[in-house]
Amino acid sequence: MLQLYFWPMACSLASRIALMEAGIDARYHMVDLWTKKVLEDDDDFRAVAPKGAVPVLVLENGERLTESAAVLQYIADLKPELGLAPPAGHPDRYRLQEWLSFIGTEIHKGFLFPTFWYKDEASLAKPRARIGQTLSVPSAHLADREFLVGDRFTVADAHLTWALLLLRAADVDVAQWPPLAAYLTRMQARPQVKAAIGTEMQMWKNITA
Ligand SMILES: N[C@@H](CCC(=O)N[C@@H](CS)C(=O)NCC(=O)O)C(=O)O
Structure with missing residues (x-):
């Protein structure tokens, strides 16, 4: 299952919207952006993402993808039939x-x-x-x-x-x-x-x- 690191109402909200519009279930991890702690276990968020910024999308293979533009296009491309992004080359x-x-x-x-x-x-x-x-x-x-x-x-x-x-x-x-x-x-x-x-x-x- 995909996982999204987020902070409420931060730019990671766009990734949550994309996941929900795509009908893709994900696990959500809230991060305190000021202390850089993952709230559910107090882990160091910088160990997950050296940039210290959300969104971070953890892919099915465990790789971590950052930067909203990349994360949003990745989510869209998981469901090409929905047209959440035009196809490559268009x-x-x-x-x-x-x-x-x-x-x-x-x-x-x-x-x-x-x-x-x-x-x-x-x-x-x-x-x-x-x-x-x-x-x-x-x-x-x-x-x-x-x-x-x-x-x-x-x-x-x-x-x-x-x-x-x-x-x-x-x-x-x-x-x-x-x-x-x-x-x-x-x-x-x-x-x-x-x-x-x-x-x-x-x-x-x-x-x-
Ligand atoms: N270029 C990144 C920027 C991400 C970003 O700045 N996220 C903010 C929340 S909206 C953040 O996590 N800031 C914490 C920090 O920069 O320390 C993107 O577009 O995803």
Whole structure:
């Protein structure tokens, strides 16, 4: 069985969404990202993943895969019939990779990561100044499209859904970009997306209660 190391509402949520949309059962291990401990047994998370970051997907053969873009495509490719990623060689596969890279670098590392990890104002001024321009790109793209790539839900949508949820938590009002707000509402209405978010929100509430 696949295993996913995660922290509630962290970027590993996109991998949980992908697993659930794919109908793949997995074992989930919660990690405290600050102490780098695996919570169920107090093991050192860095022994599992030297990067010290989630997501980490443990494959059936025991290998560990990191980086959301790779993990998401791996999960999608386990169920090619579902179209969670266009097939290799299809022009849309590169569009998928284009979006996964944009979300992971420009939105996640460019804004969300500094916002939640470097909380001092000086470090945040430039990311804050830039995020509007960054978000205008997926907003324009989604003005007349239901999904980021092609005409069906892909793992790029799992990734963007997570990022948009966190933007709200970072005090960025997604309503400023009506196509993004409508998109987030659509994505959250998908039963598996809703269930994945509900599961992690509950965990997050339990942790912070
Ligand atoms: N490039 C990685 C970034 C992963 C990442 O930054 N994960 C965050 C949670 S959203 C984390 O685990 N941070 C802990 C740390 O960097 O120490 C990816 O896209 O998967």
